[in-house]
Amino acid sequence: MLGSKAGTQILDGNHAAAVGAKLSRVQVIAAYPITPQSPVTEKLSEYVEGGNLKAEYVAVESEHSALAVCSSASLVGARTFTASSSHGLAYMHEMLHWVAGTRLPVILACVNRAIGAPWNVLNDQQDSISQRDTGWIQIYARTNQEILDSVIQAYKIAETVYVPVMVCYDGYILSHTEMPVDVPSPRDVDSFLPPYKPHTILDPANPRNYNLVTLANPRVNAEGVLCHGYMEIRYLLQEALQNAGETIASVGREFGGLFGRSYASMLWEYSLDDAEIVIVAMGSLAMEAIVAADTLRDEGHRVGVLGLRVFRPFPKSDVVTALKKARLVVVFDKNISYGSEGATCSEIKSALYGSGANAVIRNFVVGLGGRDIKARELAGAVNKSLPALKEGVLNDEYPEWICHI
Amino acid sequence: MTSTTKVEERTLDSLLRLDRLPHIWCPGCGIGPAVGCFIRAVEDSGLNPDKIALVSGIGCTGRVAGYVKLDSFHTTHGRALPFATGLNLGNPDLNVVVFSGDGDLLAIGGNHLIHAARRNMDMTIICLNNFNYGMTGGQMGPTTPLDARSNTSPYGNIEYPFNVPYLVAASGATYVARWTVLHARQLEWSIAEAMIKPGFSFIEVLGPCPTLYGRMNKQPKGMDTMHHYQEKSVVKNGADPKDVGITAEGPIVVGKFVDIERPTFWEQCKLVIDRAQAKKNE
Ligand SMILES: Cc1ncc(C[n+]2csc(CCOP(=O)(O)OP(=O)(O)O)c2C)c(N)n1
Ligand code: SF4
Ligand SMILES: [Mg+2]
Numbered sequence: 061m062l063g064s065k066a067g068t069q070i071l072d073g074n075h076a077a078a079v080g081a082k083l084s085r086v087q088v089i090a091a092y093p094i095t096p097q098s099p100v101t102e103k104l105s106e107y108v109e110g111g112n113l114k115a116e117y118v119a120v121e122s123e124h125s126a127l128a129v130c131s132s133a134s135l136v137g138a139r140t141f142t143a144s145s146s147h148g149l150a151y152m153h154e155m156l157h158w159v160a161g162t163r164l165p166v167i168l169a170c171v172n173r174a175i176g177a178p179w180n181v182l183n184d185q186q187d188s189i190s191q192r193d194t195g196w197i198q199i200y201a202r203t204n205q206e207i208l209d210s211v212i213q214a215y216k217i218a219e220t221v222y223v224p225v226m227v228c229y230d231g232y233i234l235s236h237t238e239m240p241v242d243v244p245s246p247r248d249v250d251s252f253l254p255p256y257k258p259h260t261i262l263d264p265a266n267p268r269n270y271n272l273v274t275l276a277n278p279r280v281n282a283e284g285v286l287c288h289g290y291m292e293i294r295y296l297l298q299e300a301l302q303n304a305g306e307t308i309a310s311v312g313r314e315f316g317g318l319f320g321r322s323y324a325s326m327l328w329e330y331s332l333d334d335a336e337i338v339i340v341a342m343g344s345l346a347m348e349a350i351v352a353a354d355t356l357r358d359e360g361h362r363v364g365v366l367g368l369r370v371f372r373p374f375p376k377s378d379v380v381t382a383l384k385k386a387r388l389v390v391v392f393d394k395n396i397s398y399g400s401e402g403a404t405c406s407e408i409k410s411a412l413y414g415s416g417a418n419a420v421i422r423n424f425v426v427g428l429g430g431r432d433i434k435a436r437e438l439a440g441a442v443n444k445s446l447p448a449l450k451e452g453v454l455n456d457e458y459p460e461w462i463c464h465i
Numbered sequence: 466m467t468s469t470t471k472v473e474e475r476t477l478d479s480l481l482r483l484d485r486l487p488h489i490w491c492p493g494c495g496i497g498p499a500v501g502c503f504i505r506a507v508e509d510s511g512l513n514p515d516k517i518a519l520v521s522g523i524g525c526t527g528r529v530a531g532y533v534k535l536d537s538f539h540t541t542h543g544r545a546l547p548f549a550t551g552l553n554l555g556n557p558d559l560n561v562v563v564f565s566g567d568g569d570l571l572a573i574g575g576n577h578l579i580h581a582a583r584r585n586m587d588m589t590i591i592c593l594n595n596f597n598y599g600m601t602g603g604q605m606g607p608t609t610p611l612d613a614r615s616n617t618s619p620y621g622n623i624e625y626p627f628n629v630p631y632l633v634a635a636s637g638a639t640y641v642a643r644w645t646v647l648h649a650r651q652l653e654w655s656i657a658e659a660m661i662k663p664g665f666s667f668i669e670v671l672g673p674c675p676t677l678y679g680r681m682n683k684q685p686k687g688m689d690t691m692h693h694y695q696e697k698s699v700v701k702n703g704a705d706p707k708d709v710g711i712t713a714e715g716p717i718v719v720g721k722f723v724d725i726e727r728p729t730f731w732e733q734c735k736l737v738i739d740r741a742q743a744k745k746n747e
Binding site: 092093094095098099101102105106109110117119121122147151176179 | 523539541542543572573575598600601602604605606607616617618619620624
């Protein structure tokens with residue numbers, strides 16, 4: 061059956077995500093269909109009902125329920141998976157907080173799609189960026205291979221640091237585009253990813269209460285033990301994300317050792333060694349940026365690309381190192397934090413503050429609602445930013461938009 | 466001598482946004498005929514189209530809101546009823562119609578459906594049931610019959626579906642009917658009757674989805690499903706809603722099942738305001 065053979069296969073991004081979940085031996089899947097995520101759910105239900113994946117597939121009545129099912133299944137010790145996009149992800153918002161707050165290693169594939177109003181089913185990254193502050197780790201894939209690899213790694217990361225992971229990939233550009241994908245053998249994945257061991261488990265033999273009302277201050281429980289207050293619990297989640305970078309890198313390194321594709325860095329770097337101009341992008345746009353960088357090099361500019369693989373936790377110190385030599389940084393965002401700028405641009409600026417870096421930074425908002433963005437437009441935006449470099453104007457208050465207004 | 470019957474010409478153009486055509490629906494889809502019945506029902510009812518507002522959720526059926534030349538509102542998935550409730554309470558003179566799919570109204574929007582019925586909101590719901598989520602590619606949902614195939618139940622659905630008229634009747638709807646799009650006349654009259662009647666009126670309309678549900682269930686053409694309706698439908702006005710559940714094999718009980726009187730939410734509002742005012746004036 062397609063998807064269960066090891067070796068190179070031609071898979072679209074949704075299929076790659078489903079194969080990744082299957083190879084991770086997920087035990088409970090709950091999902092509600094939405095364009096462009098639907099084929100993920102169809103593939104998985106086919107594996108389950110065809111007897112090719114020993115798991116329960118729950119065709120829930122909404123995304124909110126999908127994450128509720130995953131969270132309780134995770135609490136009783138099952139490895140869980142869900143997927144969504146756009147409005148579906150927005151509808152999960154409450155449960156996203158809840159899953160992260162409960163420290164459950166649920167994995168969610170987010171097939172990036174624009175969000176309404178007005179309705180639009182095409183790609184941008186506003187959906188997952190809007191969920192930035194829910195306490196989930198966010199990984200962005202540039203290719204279908206990275207989707208499959210990231211899903212498998214996500215389980216190992218999440219089950220080590222007990223923080224849920226969202227694996228994000230661009231709708232249509234990846235979800236519905238076929239590419240060669242090297243599918244690892246189930247045996248190799250088993251040796252990489254041991255069965256899930258929950259940190260605590262709901263068990264009738266040892267009853268527990270979960271997520272009770274927790275007061276602001278620490279409090280002594282009935283057994284006389286001093287328990288954390290709400291704020292300490294929040295601190296621990298932040299601490300887990302702050303420290304997650306090490307796990308993400310070590311899991312990626314181990315994966316590389318076994319499968320020959322290393323994910324030891326939270327960033328993707330292209331031609332940065334001598335680059336004085338750096339293009340920053342996330343997801344499939346980071347691939348497009350490589351073409352733009354090559355074109356600009358042909359024109360005589362020293363250009364490199366910094367792809368953000370992990371957006372949460374944000375790899376601040378890695379970014380500082382990568383941009384140390386840059387004189388001009390051009391950040392492309394497929395999202396907008398209204399009234400401010402693109403979300404990744406804010407992160408880059410915040411990372412560089414106080415680092416001694418003195419690069420000129422320009423931000424472009426591109427590709428919203430599926431607006432096509434080509435390498436030559438990226439190159440054009442870089443060219444347009446060159447005068448700022450000469451003038452030494454470090455910062456623009458607001459981003460430029462590549463659109464018809 | 467041959468006698469000729471004069472056929473009254475009726476055109477649907479007056480209430481369609483012709484500039485939006487062609488529509489997105491597949492050949493053989495049941496949504497178009499249901500829209501035809503709705504538009505003729507608006508004409509039959511004698512209601513002023515300027516006082517009618519149509520609300521849809523999301524789905525192939527949800528597209529209806531974009532094609533009718535009425536004040537219309539294409540809302541988010543599952544939330545047609547809360548939007549309609551707002552319209553109804555903001556302007557009680559409006560005749561509010563919700564035209565949406567089975568998935569929209571019964572899956573993600575199921576909670577709103579039972580509560581709008583319970584309150585007896587003054588609105589008419591036309592629920593096009595094609596037994597699956599059409600727009601997203603033919604996945605099973607809460608109306609998919611047991612054992613029927615879909616893209617998320619490739620070996621047959623293991624879940625029992627809702628008996629929709631029973632659900633809405635139990636929730637408090639004062640008018641409940643079910644027709645297929647083959648029953649074009651009855652459907653048209655039923656919609657007109659429901660729109661004129663105050664309170665929560667619900668009409669389940671069975672319509673083919675040949676592209677997805679039909680293809681996966683041995684009815685690859687719209688006409689196959691129409692034949693199925695023809696063979697399996699039994700008209701039973703006044704049937705007890707609990708007996709009208711649908712199975713993949715049929716029978717399909719159609720007819721008007723509930724037509725009762727109960728104060729609407731708005732009437733209850735007025736009552737309580739009057740009571741409070743009277744107390745104040747005592
Ligand atoms: C919150 C949210 N989840 C999922 C979707 C994707 N979605 C769009 S239409 C639809 C189902 C439509 O089914 P139904 O109401 O039966 O309409 P049909 O297409 O069959 O007419 C779904 C799941 C969405 N738009 N919003
Ligand atoms: S997919 Fe099905 S419901 Fe949607 S337009 Fe086509 S036939 Fe109609
Ligand atoms: Mg439907």
